[in-house]
Amino acid sequence: MAQLVGPLRKELADSLSSCRVLVVGAGGIGCELLKNLVLAGFKNIEVIDLDTIDVSNLNRQFLFQKKHVGKSKAQVAKESVLRFCPSASITAYHDSIMNPDYNVEFFRNFQLVMNALDNRESSKEEACGTGLKDQQVLNVQGYAQLFHRSVETLRSQLMDKGDGAELVWDKDDPPAMDFVTAAANLRMNVFSMNMKSRFDVKSMAGNIIPAIATTNAVIAGLIVLEALKILNSDFDQCRTIFLNKQPNPRKKLLVPCALDPPNPNCYVCASKPEVTVKLNVHKTIVQALQDRILKEKFGMVAPDVQIEDGKGTILISSEEGETEANNNKFLSDFGIRNGSRLQADDFLQDYTLLVNVIHSEELEKDVEFEVVGDAPDKAPAPSAPEEGKNIANGNKDSAQPSTSSKAAAEDDDVLIVDSDEEPSSSTMEASPEPSNRKRKHHDAETDDAASKRKRLDQQPADDDEDIIALD
Numbered sequence: 001m002a003q004l005v006g007p008l009r010k011e012l013a014d015s016l017s018s019c020r021v022l023v024v025g026a027g028g029i030g031c032e033l034l035k036n037l038v039l040a041g042f043k044n045i046e047v048i049d050l051d052t053i054d055v056s057n058l059n060r061q062f063l064f065q066k067k068h069v070g071k072s073k074a075q076v077a078k079e080s081v082l083r084f085c086p087s088a089s090i091t092a093y094h095d096s097i098m099n100p101d102y103n104v105e106f107f108r109n110f111q112l113v114m115n116a117l118d119n120r121e122s123s124k125e126e127a128c129g130t131g132l133k134d135q136q137v138l139n140v141q142g143y144a145q146l147f148h149r150s151v152e153t154l155r156s157q158l159m160d161k162g163d164g165a166e167l168v169w170d171k172d173d174p175p176a177m178d179f180v181t182a183a184a185n186l187r188m189n190v191f192s193m194n195m196k197s198r199f200d201v202k203s204m205a206g207n208i209i210p211a212i213a214t215t216n217a218v219i220a221g222l223i224v225l226e227a228l229k230i231l232n233s234d235f236d237q238c239r240t241i242f243l244n245k246q247p248n249p250r251k252k253l254l255v256p257c258a259l260d261p262p263n264p265n266c267y268v269c270a271s272k273p274e275v276t277v278k279l280n281v282h283k284t285i286v287q288a289l290q291d292r293i294l295k296e297k298f299g300m301v302a303p304d305v306q307i308e309d310g311k312g313t314i315l316i317s318s319e320e321g322e323t324e325a326n327n328n329k330f331l332s333d334f335g336i337r338n339g340s341r342l343q344a345d346d347f348l349q350d351y352t353l354l355v356n357v358i359h360s361e362e363l364e365k366d367v368e369f370e371v372v373g374d375a376p377d378k379a380p381a382p383s384a385p386e387e388g389k390n391i392a393n394g395n396k397d398s399a400q401p402s403t404s405s406k407a408a409a410e411d412d413d414v415l416i417v418d419s420d421e422e423p424s425s426s427t428m429e430a431s432p433e434p435s436n437r438k439r440k441h442h443d444a445e446t447d448d449a450a451s452k453r454k455r456l457d458q459q460p461a462d463d464d465e466d467i468i469a470l471d
Contacts, residue, residue: 008041012232021042021114022045022112023046026047026063031216033220034090046090054172063080064076064080103337112230135197178198181198276373278372279357281330281357285328286326308343309335
């Protein structure tokens, strides 16, 4: 009989206590998630959030009280959660996860990373309730006065910053929010539109996803349940779960979906060679990166290099003259630092390489760079692919695309789905390809698979819910 620690097997309980977890966001979902983690037995947690506590947060972010308004969400959440479990080790960062300091090396410190953000741009607030004042809709005169006051305040702030300074709009900055609310409503009045309250304008301007305490608690609980599956190595049991506003035709509010398989056309999911290079970013120039490392060391012919900096900065272009001005500049001039990642593509050889940069000032004399760990195979010389085969990343042994006739023959054509579970989200949202798209070379090999899908599509309507045609 398995030994239990509370509701968990001892082995799983031990994994929880030693597992390092990063929680990104300490708002509505983050508060619930942090509480769930320590009560489940997680002991080593780090949490990061750039936002401060607003009075409108208090109705659903229960780790915060009125006395905490204006303080760091991450820091106060840490202090509150430690009251549930004083033995836990929690580190709080009042910072943005978009900061370059939080690079690949930072994330490698964790076994689990949990996203508790309410929008893709790691926004700073969820908003659902607020004070009565923000719910009021003023008349035209009131908004005109508000506009005048906000402009004067913003002008004063700009003058205090000095010459050449600028103001950055922030929905949590009252004068800035007053300006947007007043300007928007005055314009709506000009066009005979219904004016909005400050709360409504803030929700739209801040791209806020509304939330209530109940939905936050449900989602946070589901996140922890999926984390337990991962730590227990039950990867085939992991699911993407959608919380519906209304029950679906099967009368389910929670709809589990099979995880989407890696998309070979997705930059994040696709399998690519990866290498770590140690060099001095203050002494290595772009020309050396191109000639000595990418071409000479890794066999590329005409690499294009993009910096993973969230902006898509092009460092090296294979098009003549586009980036020659960069050649004699140091890597550090482009913001490349310890932990930066570069994507190098050589389209002539259908080869992509991800380069992780480790900055070091302690390289041996006359050594420009070092490859850390195993180096990937060099890019192969361009050659015509054999008939019936598809060569990806210059490797004949790489996985064949799922649309090839060979893959279609080897894979099952029919998947029986449990009645309470939906297919993967990508399957549900799939749309037909535009007819005017260029046809790829290997599309000619999909005729057999397409005919199989056609026959499957002709199944009786009663079976449609339980059968999915797979490529």
